[in-house]
Amino acid sequence: MYGLEANIGYSFKNKALIFRAITHSSIKSSNNKFDQMEFLGDRVLNLIIASIVSRKYAGLKTGELSNIFSFLVSYKTCCLVAIDINLPRYIRTSLKHLKTNESVLADAMEAIVAAIFLDSNYDTSYNVVSMLWEKYVNSINVDCINPKGRLQEITQSINNSLPVYETISIDGPSHMQEFSVRVTALGKEAVGFGESKKIAEISAASKMIEILQWNE
Numbered sequence: 001m002y003g004l005e006a007n008i009g010y011s012f013k014n015k016a017l018i019f020r021a022i023t024h025s026s027i028k029s030s031n032n033k034f035d036q037m038e039f040l041g042d043r044v045l046n047l048i049i050a051s052i053v054s055r056k057y058a059g060l061k062t063g064e065l066s067n068i069f070s071f072l073v074s075y076k077t078c079c080l081v082a083i084d085i086n087l088p089r090y091i092r093t094s095l096k097h098l099k100t101n102e103s104v105l106a107d108a109m110e111a112i113v114a115a116i117f118l119d120s121n122y123d124t125s126y127n128v129v130s131m132l133w134e135k136y137v138n139s140i141n142v143d144c145i146n147p148k149g150r151l152q153e154i155t156q157s158i159n160n161s162l163p164v165y166e167t168i169s170i171d172g173p174s175h176m177q178e179f180s181v182r183v184t185a186l187g188k189e190a191v192g193f194g195e196s197k198k199i200a201e202i203s204a205a206s207k208m209i210e211i212l213q214w215n216e
Contacts (some may be wrong), residue, residue, distance in 0.1 A: 007085035010116055010128050017119050021111035024093035024104060034111035041114030042073075044122075048113075048129045049073050052137060067146050072136060075106035076199075081132050082109040101176075103195065147205040154212060155185050163208065165201050183208050 005011050005018070012018045021034050021041075049072045053065055060068070071077060082088070082105040091099050091108055117125040130137075148163075155161045163185040171178045181200035182191050185208055192203025 004085065004087070004090045008112065008116075008128065009131055010120075010124070012115070012119050014119050017115040018112065021115040022087070022091050022108055024091060024095075024108070034108055037111035037114040037118075038107045039114075040117070041110035041112065044117045044125055045078075045110055045113045045129060046073055047122075048126050049133065051126070052130060052133070056137060057140075068140055071140070072133060075103060077133070077136055078106035078109040079103075080136065082106065085132070087112075147202055147209055151183070151185060151205045151209055151212075154209070158186060161186070163205065165204065167197055167200075186212065188212070 004022070017037075021037055023034055025035055046069075050069055053069050053072065057065060057068060079102045087105055087108060088099045091104065093099060093104070113125065113129060116128055151163050155163055163183050166182045166184070167179060168182050168191070169180040171180070176195075178193055178195065179197050179200040180191060180193055181197065181204045182189055183201070183204040188208065188211055190204050190207035190211055192200045192205070192207055194200035194203050
């Protein structure tokens with residue numbers, strides 16, 4: 001647990017809070033699970049990120065700020081932050097594969113934000129979140145905020161065409177599906193994967209942008 005606290009950059013006074021924040025509902029014997037903490041953590045994280053974005057990108061339009069905000073609080077970014085602090089090593093679950101499940105990692109990351117808030121205060125939570133999300137806040141660019149929109153801009157500027165998205169497979173049980181989507185643009189193809197059609201399309205668009213930039 002001390003290793004996780006070191007990775008987070010915060011030492012808990014009430015260790016039960018961080019213990020609860022990393023306990024998945026698959027552990028039936030425990031009443032201390034992160035479900036409700038995730039709800040609080042989501043709200044705290046939203047407030048902190050909204051404050052950070054409005055200050056750092058004060059000159060942008062509201063729509064652009066909303067896109068940046070959505071990217072930074074998305075489950076994908078929360079999952080990346082969770083990996084940064086090596087959270088898969090510490091999550092308590094009865095199902096080993098859940099330790100690397102993106103949704104579980106994102107939920108647990110939000111629960112950790114709630115745990116910090118409950119153990120301290122808003123200012124401390126703000127400082128910790130600012131540190132953990134810093135590289136993602138500083139690496140903001142149009143391509144990562146809205147890859148589908150950016151890909152459309154690229155294709156229209158070249159030959160006034162639109163990318164075509166096609167769902168090529170849906171695998172796994174209904175509660176844990178993985179979508180595969182192919183995007184075709186400018187005579188090239190890329191395939192993306194995700195837990196929903198929308199996420200898979202975003203993944204495919206990001207890969208297509210990389211392909212087009214590589215061939216410039």
